[in-house]
Amino acid sequence: MRRTGWVLMPLRVFLGATFVFAALQKLANPSFFDASSPGSVQAQMHAVAPTSPIGPLVDLSLHAGWLVGLVIALGELAVGVGTLIGLRARLAAAGGMLLALSFFLTVSWTTAPYYYGADIVFFFAWTPFVAVGAGGVLSLDALLAGRHRSPRGTGGPGGRLERRALVGAAVGAACLAGLTAVLGRAFGGAAHAPRTTARGPTGGRPPRTAHHPATEPAGRSAGRAPHGMHPVTDVGSVGIGQGVRFSDPATGTPAWLIRAGSSRYDAFSAVCTHAGCTVGYDASSKRFVCPCHGGTYSARDGHVLGGPPPAPLARIKVALSGGKVYAR
Ligand code: FES
Structure with a gap:
């Protein structure tokens, strides 16, 4: 099992770091939660709803778009941190799969051929971690399990340690997310996309293949x-x-x-x-x-x-x- 854990280590670090980075990028970007910005989560949902197989669900949640964005960002953060430190690693991997699946069914659904989209690759990349977790390597899960098995471990100390670890990780992640959001809003002026002049309904059909001739100067x-x-x-x-x-x-x-x-x-x-x-x-x-x-x-x-x-x-x-x- 430990050997598997070491073999999977590069993929684990990549997935964990990528999800943490993706989460912090969202939290630090004021435009992500600003419905009037073309780069916001609301604009994203609006754009993908017509072509997504879960479009009705996306439409239904549009009125609380900022909440969806927050849940996605915090979910990515929890998955990334859990994966990196090996805490509830299998659960974190299942969360990563769920997030990747939701992205595949929405923003990547119209990608053709399908393997050009990254989300389907992320979805399958999580599968070994759902099966074996961190593999007992550099893992808080393994540490906690060892405490449970120790002669002194009647379950009480191990349980307390696990609770402390969980609370510590949650508080740490929340502090990191809060700090990032505050810093992003304070210094993220450049990242703030100005208001769009977009009007009218959206639709996200695949691009046409034939290019039209160049426009002529309007005379x-x-x-x-x-x-x-x-x-x-x-x-x-x-x-x-x-x-x-x-x-x-x-x-x-x-x-x-x-x-x-x-x-x-x-x-x-x-x-x-x-x-x-x-x-x-x-x-x-x-x-x-x-x-x-x-x-x-x-x-x-x-x-x-x-x-x-x-x-x-x-x-x-x-x-x-x-x-x-x-x-x-
Ligand atoms: S950047 Fe436009 S669909 Fe990916």
């Missing part, structure tokens, strides 16, 4: 609707630098129309090229932000600025005519 051409194009909004109804959501006429999927200048409009698919979540628009930084895994794109030309997206957002052709903005 005013009097007359009727350009052939094959669909009206999006009135010219001037969107402020310069602002954006408005619409449905891509070619696919029916969400899209963004951005007014880049007094007579220049650009349009892009709002479907993230990583796993199909719907991106939000951050007007102050002129970026598109994906709520699922933090991918960012330039609103100037849709190219990837950061995160896991493998390709730019698809452009949508736009034109101005008769006081309206059209797209196709």
Whole structure:
């Protein structure tokens, strides 16, 4: 058993450290709990609900989105700490599996092929720890079990020690989480995503494969609707630098129309090229932000600025005519 524990040690450290890091990252980021931010847990839930097999459940819990975010962050912290110190290691692994499964059914559900998403890998990576826990290596569980078996151990001292260890670990984790949250809010100004100008319903269909031609600089051409194009909004109804959501006429999927200048409009698919979540628009930084895994794109030309997206957002052709903005 101990040999198995040593063999699994690299994976155990990786999983434990990753879950602790993921938890602290959420707790330290004020935007994560701010419903008006494109990077918030609420935006994430809103984006994945239409495509997730547990969408109705996600919809139902949307009214308490911040609570869902808090439960996820504290759950990750408990799983990570428990795994690293080997306390209730099998239970922690089961919690890790449950969290990974919930992420797989929501944010990673539209990832294709399925093995591109990390969450399904995390789900299966936890399985050996559900079976053997920490394997008796560098483990508080093993220490406590040894106390129980000692000649003096009638159960009382061991039970007290376990209770103390549990309370100590819980208090330590809570202090760490609280400190991180306070520091994140105090110094996390840069991480705070400004308000989005997103409007309208969300939808997270998979990205289309065909790229539309590059948009042409919007020039005013009097007359009727350009052939094959669909009206999006009135010219001037969107402020310069602002954006408005619409449905891509070619696919029916969400899209963004951005007014880049007094007579220049650009349009892009709002479907993230990583796993199909719907991106939000951050007007102050002129970026598109994906709520699922933090991918960012330039609103100037849709190219990837950061995160896991493998390709730019698809452009949508736009034109101005008769006081309206059209797209196709
Ligand atoms: S879906 Fe993963 S970054 Fe957008």
